[in-house]
Amino acid sequence: MKTKEQIIEDWLDETNRDIPSSDVASLCSEIIGFLASSKAKHFNHITFMSLFTELQLEHSSVEQAKALKALDYISSAKLHLLDMKFQLYETEHEDPIELETELISDAYKTGVLFNPETGEPVENFKEKVFPYFTRTQKLMSIHA
Amino acid sequence: MPNSISLEQIEYLAKYDLEVKNLIARKVANNYEQFVNILHDDLDDSIQHLTQNRHLYQNFSEDQISVNLIGMLKARNYDADHDSQHGGHVDIIVKHQFGKFEWLGEAKIWGGPAYMADGWAQLNKRYSAGTINDNHGGILLYVKAPNAVAKLNDWIDHLKTIEDEIKISSETNPLVKNTITKHPSSGLDYRVRHIAVVLNHN
Numbered sequence: 225m226k227t228k229e230q231i232i233e234d235w236l237d238e239t240n241r242d243i244p245s246s247d248v249a250s251l252c253s254e255i256i257g258f259l260a261s262s263k264a265k266h267f268n269h270i271t272f273m274s275l276f277t278e279l280q281l282e283h284s285s286v287e288q289a290k291a292l293k294a295l296d297y298i299s300s301a302k303l304h305l306l307d308m309k310f311q312l313y314e315t316e317h318e319d320p321i322e323l324e325t326e327l328i329s330d331a332y333k334t335g336v337l338f339n340p341e342t343g344e345p346v347e348n349f350k351e352k353v354f355p356y357f358t359r360t361q362k363l364m365s366i367h368a
Numbered sequence: 369m370p371n372s373i374s375l376e377q378i379e380y381l382a383k384y385d386l387e388v389k390n391l392i393a394r395k396v397a398n399n400y401e402q403f404v405n406i407l408h409d410d411l412d413d414s415i416q417h418l419t420q421n422r423h424l425y426q427n428f429s430e431d432q433i434s435v436n437l438i439g440m441l442k443a444r445n446y447d448a449d450h451d452s453q454h455g456g457h458v459d460i461i462v463k464h465q466f467g468k469f470e471w472l473g474e475a476k477i478w479g480g481p482a483y484m485a486d487g488w489a490q491l492n493k494r495y496s497a498g499t500i501n502d503n504h505g506g507i508l509l510y511v512k513a514p515n516a517v518a519k520l521n522d523w524i525d526h527l528k529t530i531e532d533e534i535k536i537s538s539e540t541n542p543l544v545k546n547t548i549t550k551h552p553s554s555g556l557d558y559r560v561r562h563i564a565v566v567l568n569h570n
Contacts, residue, residue, distance in 0.1 A: 271372035
């Protein structure tokens, strides 16, 4: 039975093997270290900006692109410590609406996103849909 | 409003890093056709990078060039590999969505149509199964010689002599041709994209 530290070490090794860019691999390691820490134990709704704040990353486009690639890997089939999900903020005053990945997939195919509650097409949907991340069982298991 | 960045802002980031282009579409692709269309776009971007840096690849072998291409696909988080144990030693295998979708590619440094035909036979008869989530593949012609488009056309002309039922179509890019043949294993349509990769450097 592996210890928590050994499991995290395995994840970091896997990351370094899978990611060609040392910059992105390094950021991945930083994010993984944070997600595995006790500080992130109840960190359930993870957004780009909340992660930037926690890790004190620079808010530049270059750093955002790097973070996006790192989170893409961490939420991919390979490491799968996070799941990427989507929310629709159609107006500033309403609560966000959860969107199934399939709706996003269809929207990318057809160019039209339908609001799941009203059935109406969402104008300029890419401005109003925001991805976020949740922890997978694999990640949560090391906090058990 | 959310403490995050929108899909539009994510697309904007592709200006700073081409590997971010198609990131969301790749992530949410939920059918094989969608996966293949996005993969083709990502392959084209990666191949363009190879061509732009062709001076580096003059002494590279087929395998070495393919490994570079696979590296670019891995950077886009494809589960891409080289020479894996997939019915043999396929040059390029790309899987996606937990292995649900699969695309295979055979690559050869141009050495005439008969040499390319070996790659075609390996792809068509040995490595692929031609089933519904595995009915697209690729033939990559790494052309270090001049006049890559002529080499592609020579190859397609040769392919017409060895495949009885073949449909051929072009794309806007004259360095790409598409074929549809009947896969020998499944009997289903098997779609292959043939791409001439310009690596000629004086």
